[in-house]
Amino acid sequence: MENxxxxxxxxxxxxxxxxxMEPRKFSMWLFMGSVIMLFAALTSAYIVxxxxxxxxxxxxxxxxxxxxxxxxxxxVTMQWAYWSAxxxxxxxxxxxxxxxxxxxxxxxVLQWEGWTQLVAAKIYFVGNxxxxxxxxxxxxxxxxxxxxxxxxxxxxxxxxxxxxxxxxLVQLEMCTTYWHFLGGLWLYLFVFLLLYR
Numbered sequence: 001m002e003n004x005x006x007x008x009x010x011x012x013x014x015x016x017x018x019x020x021m022e023p024r025k026f027s028m029w030l031f032m033g034s035v036i037m038l039f040a041a042l043t044s045a046y047i048v049x050x051x052x053x054x055x056x057x058x059x060x061x062x063x064x065x066x067x068x069x070x071x072x073x074x075x076v077t078m079q080w081a082y083w084s085a086x087x088x089x090x091x092x093x094x095x096x097x098x099x100x101x102x103x104x105x106x107x108x109v110l111q112w113e114g115w116t117q118l119v120a121a122k123i124y125f126v127g128n129x130x131x132x133x134x135x136x137x138x139x140x141x142x143x144x145x146x147x148x149x150x151x152x153x154x155x156x157x158x159x160x161x162x163x164x165x166x167x168x169l170v171q172l173e174m175c176t177t178y179w180h181f182l183g184g185l186w187l188y189l190f191v192f193l194l195l196y197r
Contacts, residue, residue, distance in 0.1 A: 022170055024170065024174060025170070025173070025174055025177075028174050028177065028178060032177075032178070032181050035144065035181075035185070036185075038140070039137075039140075039141075039185060039188075039189070042133070042136065042137055042140070043137070043189075043192055045133075046133045046137070046192075046196060047196060049129050049133065050130070050196060054128070054129070055128065055129065055130050056123070056128040056130045056131065057130070057197060058121060058123055058130070058131075058197065059121075059197070060193055060194060060197055061113075061114040061117035061118055061121075062117075063110050063113045063114045063117060064110075064111075064114045064138075064190060064193075065190075066110055067107050067110035067111055067114065067186075068186065068187065068190050070103055070106050070107050070110060071103070071107050071182075071183045071186050071187075072183060072187070073103055074099075074100050074103035074104055074107065074179070074183065075179060075180050075183040077096045077099045077100045077103065078096070078097075078100045078175075078176050078179045078180065079176065079180070080092075080096050081093050081096035081097045081100060081172070081176075082169075082172055082173070082176045084096060085159075085164055085165060085166065085169060085172050086166055086169065087166065088165055088166045090159070090162065090164075090165065093159050093164065094156070094159050094160055097152065097155060097156045097159055098156060100152060100179070101149060101152050101153060101156060104145060104148065104149045104152060105149065107145060108142060108145060108146070108149075111138060111142050114138070115135065115138070118131065118134070118135075130197075134193065137189055137193070138189070141182070141185060141186055141189060144182055144185075145182055145186075148175075148178055148179055148182050151174075151175050151178060152175055152179065154171075155171055155172055155175045158171060159172075
């Protein structure tokens with residue numbers, strides 16, 4: 001009897017615990033955290049450098065106000081596209097994603113126009129640190145917008161191939177989160193530059 005009970009030992013494997021977050025989403029949140037740290041460092045350096053003196057104060061180009069409205073509108077269309085996908089309204093999804101991409105390109109064009117207005121006002125990248133910081137802050141943000149547009153275009157292609165719908169939303173959710181993040185980041189930069197110009 002002792003032998004039979006000794007031979008009845010079984011290995012019991014613990015079930016694998018599911019991850020709390022989809023790995024791609026987790027990676028994206030880590031990336032956005034690093035972007036936040038980058039801009040926190042840049043804006044902190046801006047404040048410290050301004051306090052040291054030799055700082056030229058100037059008006060923000062008016063076109064930056066228009067670009068702010070454009071990026072906020074693009075967040076609205078992006079969110080609307082996400083809601084459309086959840087309801088399997090694929091026609092609306094494709095249209096709204098396309099509009100969001102156009103608004104993203106419009107934002108970049110308006111940023112370029114803003115830099116043109118700065119040059120016309122004799123505010124250059126090389127020269128006074130106030131101008132240098134403005135170009136760096138807006139330029140680094142523009143680079144991130146370009147990455148978001150590339151991501152968005154990938155999602156647009158997937159949507160036109162009917163690969164984005166109510167049961168397949170991860171890619172669209174990630175793109176929507178990143179798009180809103182960059183819109184919020186620009187709003188922060190815009191208010192910051194208005195207060196510390």
